[in-house]
Amino acid sequence: MKIYNTLTQQKEEFVPIEPGKVRMYVCGLTTYDYAHIGHARMLVAFDVVVRYLRAAGYQVTYVRNITDIDDKIIKRAKENGEPFDVLTERFITFTHEDEAALGIVRPDIEPRATGYIGEIIAMTQTLIGNGSAYAADNGDVYFSVPGFANYARLSRKNPDELLSGARIEVDESKHDARDFALWKAAKAGEPGWPSPWGFGRPGWHIECSAMSTTCLGHTFDIHGGGTDLMFPHHDNEIAQSEAATGNTFVNLWMHNGPVRVNDEKMSKSLNNFFTIREVLQKYPAEVVRYFLVASHYRSFINYSEETLQIGYDALERFYHALKGLDTNAVVPAADSVYEQRFHAAMHDDFNTPEAIGVLFELVREINRLRNTDAAQATGLAALLRKLGSVLGLLQANAEEFLRKGGAVDAALVESLIAQRNAARAAKNWAEADRTRDQLKALSVVVEDKNGVTSWRIER
C-alpha cells in the first residue's frame, strides 16, 4: 500500500512499525463552536483511512484528540459568562452528534487535553531539564527553537526567514522570536492548573505531543490533520516531542486538503463556514459524505449547492442499482475484477475518486445482469455494499433512500398507485396519466418495471 508522506513529499510503501498493526494519531477539534464542513472533511478523510486499513487487515489503534482548553475557549466562555468546561462539554456533545450522523467511526481513544495535564507538565519538565526549554520571567515556559536542528522540516520553511518574517509577534519574554509556549501563566480569572511554574495552562502544541506519545509510544506510524496545521502546529509537535524523547516522533505525516467556498478557504477567521448541522438540514448525511470522498483527500474541494447535488444524483444511481436486490444473507461476488480494481485504487494513497469510478462500472454490470441473471446481479450488489462500506457509503435501505426518509404519506401514494394500475389494466391511459400527475404533484415519480410499480421522491 502506498501513502503520500508530507515529510518526504512522495508516495511511500507503507511499512508499519509492528507488522500488521498501525498506530495513528489525528488532530481533532477545539470544542468551543459547532463543527463545520472543513472539520467534516478531516473527519471523513481519516475515517476512510482507518476503515480501509482495517479492511486491508491491519489492526489499527486510532487516536483523535479533543482540545478542550485554549485561548479561544477561554475567550468564548468569558463572552458567554459561563465556565469554560461547561462550554466545551456542550460542544463535545454536539460534535459527537455530528460525527454519528456522518457515520464517522469512533476513535479507539479520544484523549482530552485537560485529562493530560500531568503528562504535559512532565514533558515540559523534561524539556527544561535537557535545555530545550526555559521558564521565562513572565511565568510562561517556552520551547527554544534555535536549539533544535532541522526545525520546520515538515513545512520546509527556512528558520532564518521565519526569524525575519514580519508576522512573528515580538515578545520581550522570549529569548528568540520563534520560540513558542509550552505553558502559559494564567491571568486573573483565567482557568488553570498548578504547576512548577505557577498556576497556568498548556500551550497549544504540547498537548498533542503529550497525548500522542502517551497513547501510542514515542514513535508511531501515522500522524494526520488538516494541511493548515502543518505549520506551526505539526512542526512544533515534532520539535518538542523529539527533543523530549530523543526518538523519531512520527514515520508518516498525512494532511487533508481544505474546503473552499467561492475560491476561498472555509475557515473560522473568514467567517464563511457552513456548519455540519446546517448542511445536514438540506442534504442527507450520506450525500455530504459522498461529496467529501468524491474528491481525493489531498486536493481542495469546493463547497457549493451544485457539487452537493451531483453527489445526490450519484447516490440515487447507486441506490437504483441496489433497489429490489436483497443482499442480506448473500455472499458478495468473490475475486471480481471490480473488487481488485477497487483495492488497487485504494492501495494507491486512498484514491477514492478512482475507487468510486470502479463502483459505477459495477453498477452498470448489475443493471445489465439484473433481468437475465438475478443471482449473479445480487452477488454483485452485495459486493457493491461491501465495497461501499469501506467508504462509509451505500449501507442504507435503497427504497428508503430514494423516498428521502418518507416525507410523504405512503398510504396515500400506494392507493393512488393502485388506482393508476387499475386504470392501466383497463387500458384507460388518460385516467392513468391523470393519476400519475396527481402523484407528481406530491413529488412522487412512479417506475413500472417488470410488472411492478415502485416509487420515489423527485428532487
Added chain:
RNA sequence: GGCUGGAUGGCAGAGUGGCCAUGCAGUGGACUGCAACUCCACGUACGCCGGUUCGAUUCCGACUCCAGCCUCCA
C-alpha cells in the same frame, strides 16, 4: 517575498508517454401504452510557450493564472 500544491471536455473529477476513466448534463437508438428506471452508441479535454521523443495532456524548462501556509484555523 519564502515554502507547498494546482490549472483536464458544459459541470464535477481520476489518470496515463501512443488505446477507455467515472458521474451529471447533451445527442441518437432500445425498452415502455406514454413516461420513469435501465441498457447500447456518440460528441466535446488536457492553461500558455519552448525542449526531449517516432509520438506528450502525461517527462524537462520558462511563463501566466489560482489556492494553501508563513497569525488562531481541519
